[in-house]
Amino acid sequence: MRINFPRRVRTGWRRWIPSWRLVIGAVFATAVVSVGAFALAVVLTPIPEPNDIARAQTSIVFWNDGTTELGRLGDVNRVDVTLSDVPLHVQRAVLAAEDREFYNHGGFSPTGVARAVWNNVSGGSTQGASTITQQYAKNAFLSQERSLLRKAKELVLSVKLETTVSKDQILGDYLNTVYFGRGAYGIESAARAYFGVPASKLTVAQGAMLAALLKSPEGMSPDRAPERLRARWNYVLDGMVTVGWLTPAQRARQRFPQVNERSSSGQPSGTTGYLLDAVRQELTQHDITEAQLGIGGLRIVSTFDQTMQAAAVQAVQDQGPTEGTAGLRIGLVSVRPGTGEVVALYGGADYRTSPLNNATQAIGQAGSTFKPFALAAALRSGITLDSIWNGDNARDIGGYTVVNYGDKSWGDISLLTATENSVNSVYVDVENTVGVDPVAEAAIAAGIPVDTAGLTRNLTFVLGTSSPHALDLAHSYATFAARGMEATPSTITRVEGPGGSVLYQAETRSRVAFEPGVADSVNYALSKVVTDGTGAAAQALGRPAAGKTGTTNDNRSAWFVGYTPQLATAVMMVKDGPEGQPISLSGTGGLDTVTGGSFPARIWTAAMAGELQGSEVLNFVDPVNVSPSPTPTPSPTPTPSPT
Incomplete structure (x- = not known):
């Protein structure tokens, strides 16, 4: 033809x-x-023996040198059971959640495949395997790479499985290998991890909850997202009614099950666990799932520097208080300006006994550490460091009566002197003059998250009534150190698959937050806090440094946040009462009042000295149009304030 x-x-x-x-x-x-x-591919493709598949490989995290092991993630927890050991209502709950047509299709859903192909081609979110057979084929036989080739292999293996083994065997193998969170692979380990019972004893409600977890074991974790999990649990039970596996009356009797507390057994002890947890949390932001961590054999290079981390831990141990420490939390984090790399992190003394990370999860009222944001906003608006302000105590400003630390009146002083001595009345006046919104926007531009607890836009904003994490303030001050260049913090440099394929490669995410001239003036003013003001304890560092103390009126938090041109570090101290509520630091270390210039500044100095040992001594860039002449002498003569 x-x-x-x-x-x-x-x-x-x-x-x-x-x-x-x-x-x-x-x-x-x-x-x-x-x-x-x-069809030819299906015929010619062999299937590995079930005993040779789904071999778990622990994921290893390395220090930033890429060769020294920091720790391991995803210790495998799996006990195989036969499908007959899994109650029928549990099997059906899983099917209702993941694949209601499992016993009717030939291994894949045409609409699901079309959707996955379209998203790969169009650049949209990559769709995972839709049927249970496809999920099992991917987890058991293939890598976790996201590509059309992997999807094609998945389809071939799914059809091959369906023509080679029974549906019950596929379902049983799936239930033994799928990840449920909490390090549990398979239905048996999941039943024990969440409910302390074998799979054979799971109730309808318990089975539906485990099935609900499959969509996103960490995203719907009962420890982190109970409401999302409950909504998915309802979806599973409603699906069982729709298919006819539960009657409406049976459905109405279901109550959300009580979940056991998460066990810390097998978790790393000491300070290392906080580093690994920070890495784990960031991995989820880069589409690396808990399942991949558990059985993927990943090699993860972190940003943490082993020498700097040791210095940070030693600083807390040597300079932290030793008496009155019940409920005390100390958080420390060091960030490289310009890159956002987190090089050291102290989240607590022992992750196993207290898994809340004091550097990234615990919060404390910021106090005067927020004043530099008002300073930056003022400089942006044309106000200069040598401008004169009224530093009297108990002034009425914008409807607020502003009290200085120790009820001290400073008279007329320059903005620079007010910064050195953390004078509240001057800074509230500055904020009132510039506007609350520009001050808040400066804080956010520097790196304070918009969703920070208590981030309310009123005249108390500059006094630090909001409660950030230590990482937030280290990040924000690093922006000043980098002459106004804000860089998103990161704990991961690279993630490789078991064959060496790169699954994630970090790139610095930075932007200009402040003009260099504004940042230079902020740096100059905060360097005077160290040389002439409330941060005098940091002078022991022996190199140019800038920083700010922070202490709240009720003494429920104490901060020192400071930096050199190449490193920014934040130290936070807070205290929990018997019920976990924040309480005063009074009495800690034998002090009536714990200020930012006391323990936090001493810890900061020791940490920075160790972390920067052997590194070049750098100076800050001199600001333009800053008068070298002394500022006017206030009346009465000021003494340093510890706020």
């Missing part, structure tokens, strides 16, 4: 338009070839 193309009966450009017969023939031929190739 001769193909009439280009078309002889047409002239000009119309000769190159194929006839409808040719188009239909081409489509038909392509379909036949594709189906034939797929």
Whole structure:
């Protein structure tokens, strides 16, 4: 048969338009070839023996040198059981959650495959395997890479499985290998991890909860997202009613099950656990799932520096208080300006006994550490460091009576002197003059998250009534250290698969938050806090440094946040009462009042000294238009304030 193309009966450009017969023939031929190739692939593709599949490989986290092991993630917890050991209502709950047509399809859902292909081609979110057979094929036989080739292999293996083994065997193998969170692989380990019972004793409600977890074991964790989990649990039970596996009356009797507390057994002890947890949390932001961590054999290079981390831990141990420490939390985190790399992190003394990370999860009222944001906003608006302000105590400003630390009146002083000595009345006046919104926007631009607890836009904003994490303030002050360049904090440099394929490669995410001249003036003012003001304890560092103390009126938090041109570190101290409520630091370390210039500044100095040992001594860039002459002497003569 001769193909009439280009078309002889047409002239000009119309000769190159194929006839409808040719188009239909081409489509038909392509379909036949594709189906034939797929069928041939199914026939020729071997399936590994069940005992040789799903071999778990622990994921290893390295220090930033890429070779020294920091710790391991995803210790495997799996006990295989037969499908007959899993109650029918539990099997059906899983099917209702993941694949209601499991016993009717041939291994894959055509609509699901089309959706996955479209998202891969269009650049949208990558769709996972939709049927249980596909999920099992991916987890048991394939890598976790996201590509059309992997999806094609998944389809071939799914059909091969369906034509080789029984549906019950596929379901049983799936239930033994799928990840449920809490380090539990398989239904047996999951039943014990969440409810302390074997799979054979799971109730309908318990089975539905475990099935609900499969969509996102960490995203719907009862420890972190109980409301999302409950909503998915309802979806599973409603699905069982829809299919006919539960009656409406049975459904109405179901109550959300009581979940056991998460066990810390097997978790790393000491300070290392906080580093690994921080890495784990960030991995989820880069589409690395808990399942991949558990059985993927990943190699994860962190940003943590082993020497700097040791210095940070030693600083807390050497300089932290030793008496009155019940309920005390100390958080420390060090960030590289310009890159956002977190090089050291002290989240607590022992992750196993207290898994809340004091550096990234615990919060404390910021106090005067927020004043530099008002300073930056003022400088942006044209106000200078040598401008004169009224530093009297108990001034009425914008409807607020502003009290200085120790009820001290400072008289007329420069903005620089007010910064050195953390004078509340001057800074509230500055904020009132510039506007609360510009001050708040400066804080957010520097790195304070918009959703920070208590981040309310009123005149108390500059006094630090909100409660950030230590990482937030280290991040924000690093922006000043980098001359206004804000960089998103990161704990991960690279993630590799077991074969060396790169699954994630970090790139610095930075932007200009402040003009260099503004940042230079902030740096100069905060360096005077160290040389002439409330941060005098940091002078022992022996190199140019800038920083700010922070102490709240009720003494429920104490901070020192400071930096050199190449490193920013935040130290936070807070205290929990018997019920976990924040209480005063009074009495800690034998002090009536714990200020930011006391333990936090001493810890900061020791940590920075160790972390920067052997590194080049750098100076800050001199600001433009800052008068070197002394500021006016206030009346009465000021003494440093510890706020």
